[in-house]
Amino acid sequence: MDHKDVFAALQTVCSDVILALNGSPGNSSHVDATNRLLGVMRQVQEHGRAVEPLITGFTTVYHHFDLDAQTPGNGYRTLVKVVHSCVIHIIQKARYIASNCTGAFFRLDHNVTEVEAYCSALCQLRALLYLAQILLNDNAHGQLYSQDEGGLSKRFVQEYISMHKACFYGRCLGFQFPPSLRPFLQTVVISMVSFGENYKKQQTGLGMAALSLLTSGKYVVDPELRGEEFERITQNLDMQFWKTFWNLTESELLSSLTRISSSVVQVNVTLTVPAEGLSLPLASDPNLSVAVNPPLAHWGPGPVNVRLISHTLRQGQDSAELLALSRPEGPQLSLPGSFNRQTAPLSPCLIIHFHGGGFVAQTSKSHENYLKSWSKDLNVPILSVDYSLAPEAPFPRALEECFYAYCWALKNCHLLGSTAERVCLVGDSAGGNLCITVSMRAVSHGVRVPDGIVAAYPATLLTTDASPSRLLTLIDPLLPLIVLYKCIDAYAGANCQSVQPALHLDTLTALGQDTVKMLSNFAQGASNWLQTFIDPKAPPLSSATTSSNGATTSSNGATTSSNGATTSSNGPSPSKSHSVKRQQEVQDYPENFEPLRSRCLADIQTPRTPIMKNPFVSPLLAPDNLLKGLPPVHIVASALDALLDDSVMFAKKLRNMNQPVTLTVVEDLPHGFLSLFQFSKETQEAADLCVKRIREVFQQEELPADKRQPGLN
Template sequence: MDHRTVYSTLEAVCVETIAALTRLESLRCSDATARLLVTMTHIQEHGRAVEGLVTGFAAVYHHFDFDPQTPGNGYRTLVKVVHSCILHIIQKGRYIATNCGGVFFRVEHNAGEMQTYCVALCQLRALLYLAQRLLGENQHGQLYSQDRELSKRFVKEYTSMHKACFYGRCLGFQFSPSLRPFLQTVVISMVSFGDNYKKHQTRLGRAALSFFTSGKYVVDPELRGAEFERITQNLDMHFWKTFWNITETELISSLASITSNIVQVNLMLTVPGEPLVLPLSSDPNLSVTVSPPLAHWGPGPVHMRLISHSLRQGQDSAELLVFSGPETPLRSLTVGPRLQRACLSPWLLVHFHGGGFVAQTSKSHESYLKSWSRDLNVPILSVDYSLAPEAPFPRALEECFYAYCWALKNCNLLGSTAERVCLAGDSAGGNLCITVSMKAMSHGVRAPDGIMAAYPATLLTTDASPSRLLTLIDPVLPLSVLYKCITAYTGADSGSVQQVQQLDTLSALGQDTALLLRDITQGASSWLQSLLQEKPAAQASTSRATNGLRDPTPHSEDVQEGPREFPEGFEPLRSGCLAEIRTPCTPVMNNPFVSPLLAPDSLLKGLPPVHLVASALDALLDDSVMFAKKLRSIGQPVTLTVIEDLPHGFLSLSQLSKETQEASNLCVGRIREVFVSPPL
């Protein structure tokens, strides 16, 4: 829908709804009707102001696209999100105008929902003003701010602005409708888990207890939003690692494996850290020695997972199985005397998983990797690199580079001749795909034949960009969490560096399972208490949240002191949950092997074809757009695909909806291009 049509429709709906509510108020006046009437007036005001802002962006945002065939950048996304919010308001407003006089019309419910969207529109209006400031101060076509003071002011605005409305009633309004129930489940699980995070229980026990305490967050979306805002701004990195790693428990991963594809090889490998000798790419008669990972605590093993839809030659060899270890279950390798081994594949896919450099493993991602192995008919080696903050940069990069070199040298054991090798990864893994390739070129080792990086992090700094403004509303990647990941990986919190035992993901699962019945009993008791005893507290919290939504334009005494980022007469709603977000500040952030967007041309020249698959609604969208532009400017082969309506991390959601499956299939198509396209 054309943006002019959107705002003319909004204006007409506001006029119609205000007229209908005015008639209703004259017949049966109530506090809820009066609030709804005031809310519609505020929406009308915000809509008129936002229209002018959007018109300004629409006139110029095409200058920031990668090319005319790939419309996508943070300015476009902000406009898209605003329109999504307005379309919800239009739909709800039409319903109210038509039904407000009916006997079964629930005035209180509709007033609460419309208030929430009104506040969301108010906060989005504030983001448009901040983006307008970026647009005015950045160079032509530049998405990231070069002004560090401006970026600091944006962080200050983020910490003070109200965000809870985006995690309550209107949670995920900007995403595909098929994903909203899942996002609601994730947010409810997270705030429930946060309730029990500090209690002395097993982690599986905390998950069980969280199940029983989640009821109040289901029935009270305002309470859920306020608690999610508190958690994202105040809980430490250990909480996020623990929560994200719940998917690593055998109980949950077993449930996930029910719906995933069956593969004949799913083998964990532990490769000792020993020097490797590989031929030089420029002259195969000469060789180069690749050292094992050394950063922080010296040589150590590298852990990997081999996934193959078909059992191929070498994959059940004694030479490979010596790396599997005694803990590998027999079902990881399907072997039988009559099972025919397929021949070596000419292709090999090396995968680096996402998780913000701080969480998850190949196990978290094996569901879509199994599908990829089937669809591409290729063996996949997924690397379980050491995680921050215990293992900050450059440990993960060293381990991934070493694993890549080991795969080249031992490809026949992995079921491949490695005639064509592709690197693939998402988010943090996408960053590692790029930096491993840069490291291979700098060492004179054969570079991969191509890269598929899904929503990669290419700039691990605190620079502001229009897409990073989305962290105010994003349930997957809030700014405070993004900064925690950057701080952890860059080693800004250097006191936490220590040698880690691989896979700190509920390793004591047997004990946890034995105690599960006890925890469920305790959880059931707490759940009953939450319904019987905590009801007044929940109601009080809901009342406070609702009172905060009554006036979307707060009074001047609520506004923080300092330079104004907004025009006179407007202020966004401020948060009642203030927190001082620790802004990462270390020279390592500017290291080209941390932030490849900052790499000099000499380090990027010679990279293989890079296929970037980004999401329009991802806070890291501008990372992909600017990196694609940079590669194109120096003549490097690059493609950029921008997918609509999906959040950051959509590959891990590939089995949840048709849209996420199609996005995963697109990534498979890009990988296939690497394998079948002729060499450069």
């Protein structure tokens, strides 16, 4: 339905309700509720009249921010879609009220509360549209991120803290998602607030979960209480709470339940890869070799834990050499040596997987379900890396471990049941980031890069810059803004005070802890130096950023306007002075409008560290020559994901460099949809799309040896 028709229908149905209520016989017991309903319908009409021209403005221009005409998707489109969803819910509820309000069994109080909740949601979405309009006016043509730290990015944090959000987690919870996912989202939110209520009590993780189950009933019957408590939790509980809650999926009880419905595999074994120096052929000249050191950052060289999953037992997977690396993980673990049957030949393909979890939580165990399914569908062994987690192990420890595991897998592929003729890196969210940065590291080291990358909803910009899709963190039950910021802060290591001890170290410990600390600090603090070393002509990361159309916005004030014209820094342009004026006026909302404000305030510490702009942390900011050697990148994003604009802008950057890249934007799914692939038809189809992209990597035509680019073989 066209948006003009939607808003016309909204005005009509609100008028119908008002007319029906004014014409109904008076009832003293319902006078207050009737007056409330009349008032909220008039508020809805007012919001509708204000929102319609904003939506019209976005629909006129939002196609300019797509990757291309065949790939519609960006944060502006999503905001329009979310507003439409909210308005359609109001229309459906209002039609029901208009038709039934005079009936004897009509629940007036219940329906008034429902409409009030959606009216509050529409009011807050209206505020987000105003903020998005500022982004649209102030950003360069095609640019989705506001990279002015003193502008909308800071304003959005202030608005997020003060704006009322509880309405999105009560009766309106998940209105933007498919009906099949709403019960799951409700379960997650109820579990989270119940768990938060009992957090830090003297209970084990499982005991706390059981206690939470007993206290969750009140949040089922009282959606308003649930919303208020969820808002309080997301704004006030620390990172340890989120790590603990997310890691509940790792408990043996929940893992056993998920195994019931998962695919059966013959190999599911955890391995400990020792910290030993590796020697790999140089990609540009296989007659030469390059040394790869084990992970060093923060506490020195140490082993890396990985999980091998294979639907079919293959050669090498039952070898004594592999069994020597295996470690026990529970009674239901499948060990290769426990199978007394004929082994299948080595597979020409290998998947190396990096799990999501915001760099702070979960392991390969949380992602077993879809990995088992993929191993069966593709008939390929999968190696999933259990990298160390922040904040105990901030950047670059996880990257070092993933790169080392990648190199070890190339050298020892025969133990994994593969010849590694085709290698595909796969990851979701934080894992998608690691897929890209591991490949960048392979390029910089001169070792073989993978044959392709499949990244699901990857995080490619770990800064606090605002974008239209990040505005969705105000309403996202799975990725609120403060949680996103806590993950960024933890991975960047701004407040890192403790690290894990080094275990099972080899002779490389002779380096000494002081040397290791020096190397770690050097790696973290050298963002600008690194870019200058890679590209001597490039300005420092903090002084210039490149937009998707190749235009540069520099620190001296030169900028490219939306029509492509360049404005010099010799004098402020009208648009620049207009932007400064808006900031000085604190970018007020229109007269007679103010969003609803929260009663639960928090002090959000916005992450501020140069490491956030390190190209190996935020690959969207990487110089072109570091991205030139990347293999084909296949990105699968979701329209309702707060990180959607990360995917769009990164795909644009690669395409502008003539790098092979595909972007697919699935509709109506939240961040983390791979872990939900068994919950609905929509998530299953999205997971199948990832399988299709992996298959394309394995089946793509291989270039003759004499035509391969260095680093691409």
